[in-house]
Amino acid sequence: MSITVAVDAMGGDVGLDVTIPASIRFLQDHPEHRLILVGDLPAIEARLSALSADARARIELVHATQVVGMDEPPQLALKNKKDSSMRVAINQVKEGRAQACVSAGNTGALMATARFVLKTLPGIDRPAIAKLMPTVKGTSCVLDLGANVDCTPEQLLQFGIMGAELVGSLTRRERPTVGLLNIGSEDIKGNETVKQAGELLRGSALNFYGNIEGDDIYRGTVDVVVCDGFTGNVALKTSEGLAHMVSVFLREEFTRTWWTRLCALAALPVLRHFKARVDTRRYNGASLLGLRGIVVKSHGGTDALGFRFALEQACEEVGSNVIGHIADQVALQLEKIQRPAVEPSTTPETL
């Protein structure tokens, strides 16, 4: 199956020098797929000169005159950057020319634009940002990672449904377990929203594990971790900070004296293997779930390898029809949940 992905070639901290090499390598690895590169045409073309005729034939170029700044307020980007590489790339999905879009640009602007252009699926209040994270046992999907600061219990249930489908799509796990991020395992723990979300999840058709705590994310206790965007974002960023501290400390310890440098040299292959295992580039690619189109957000600071993983993920989502599955499950499960509220009519029969 040939898949076409639209690439926001200008997005990210680096832009073209990451997105174009990643795109070229992606086309070489996947002779069946196609890319639409969106951005400043002359600048893109200059970087494609050495490309083989075969790969070049699978690239379409679309010009865009604007670029969304990494710190630009989403609403301003939405209003003033109608010809940005980000928006034009999303338009490719909307207009059916691409089946997915990948951008390393400003997350808030990407979410706002994607939501405006593509709209949400029926039954989904707001899209969520979901990401596979490494765990002791493999990977877990965590959502929301920052799109929704305040969430209703119903939204958290929607996240559970979407996360389960994404895990099914990306890892082929059957009936993935879903956990609700909380500060204790007992049902009575947490704030009102979380308690009510727990009730909805328990009553749903999902394979609900129950409450989990922060450490369960990396223990791989469940396949899907549901939380509001504030908590999820803090958990993700805190992890980044801790990982950075660990790498700084390891480097300091191994470079302290000539003797520890020798030790490092001896341990280098092992340390490299360890580093590869926790390499964030391998987990690059966050899915904007709940939209009527596939949008994958690459980390703004990633390199070509990381961006390529985001392109791969977009293809996986297209290939497994994740949006179709989410739409089906949302329709099925929300219907079930809403039924009790509708069936016992409050209208007196005598009227």
Add this chain to the structure above:
Amino acid sequence: MSITVAVDAMGGDVGLDVTIPASIRFLQDHPEHRLILVGDLPAIEARLSALSADARARIELVHATQVVGMDEPPQLALKNKKDSSMRVAINQVKEGRAQACVSAGNTGALMATARFVLKTLPGIDRPAIAKLMPTVKGTSCVLDLGANVDCTPEQLLQFGIMGAELVGSLTRRERPTVGLLNIGSEDIKGNETVKQAGELLRGSALNFYGNIEGDDIYRGTVDVVVCDGFTGNVALKTSEGLAHMVSVFLREEFTRTWWTRLCALAALPVLRHFKARVDTRRYNGASLLGLRGIVVKSHGGTDALGFRFALEQACEEVGSNVIGHIADQVALQLEKIQRPAVEPSTTPETL
């Protein structure tokens, strides 16, 4: 200065076999300090037989017939366990026989009991749990770590004041910087509570840095990290989970083959040094701040070394008069903040 600390000898996952060895070692290290060991007298005495006469003379034993279970609901413990080692230890502080209390028992029960027995300081709505965490630059104090699931902006301001005083007390830093944990650095980020807390903190006399993100905790961007107890608890537990994963992966990589085992042997001194640096026992001891008495919570699963660090921390807090400083600052700063709300009277002058 001689300090007396009351020890909940029965608390924690292990109880006496951690608390008593830690207490003995503490008395040997500090010939000026005294301990009140609270719990099952015969069981405690059996563990003190080998003690020197000098150290024995600085121990007072107080019998308690009950023990609070690690999973016991706080309200039940408060109601039914009036003669628990935890409660009797806190009573020692209330009655002025000890200047601080240390327990490795059930956190919720400890907080509920301490609050009931000792009461909060004037101006403090609810106590918070605060802890020093290791950072790239040294340590930062994070609060609240789980005592308050929902917080008002005023409470978050109170946490900032208390955290700054604790940091001043434990690390002697002058005018510690205070950051508000959020999902972006701009003032407009976050939910309503966080935005309002930001305004209060900006208007306060604290050395307010502004919003910080999760990764700033371990980057040591600020001295004090303010957050609600839900977010703080998730950040703390997520860190525990990630640290666990890193150690599992490192162990797996270094034990993969006979060659990597040799590498590990070569790197052992360096790895040990690294491990000591991130040793959670060194950071054991969370302060229950905002009470009219010093209560330090030790991790329930720590060993004697970790428990000893919690005893040390209690002494530091007594020696630096952290409660006096918190009470002064809260009175001073809250007076300032409440003034504008009081001065422009809403009562019409003509009445």
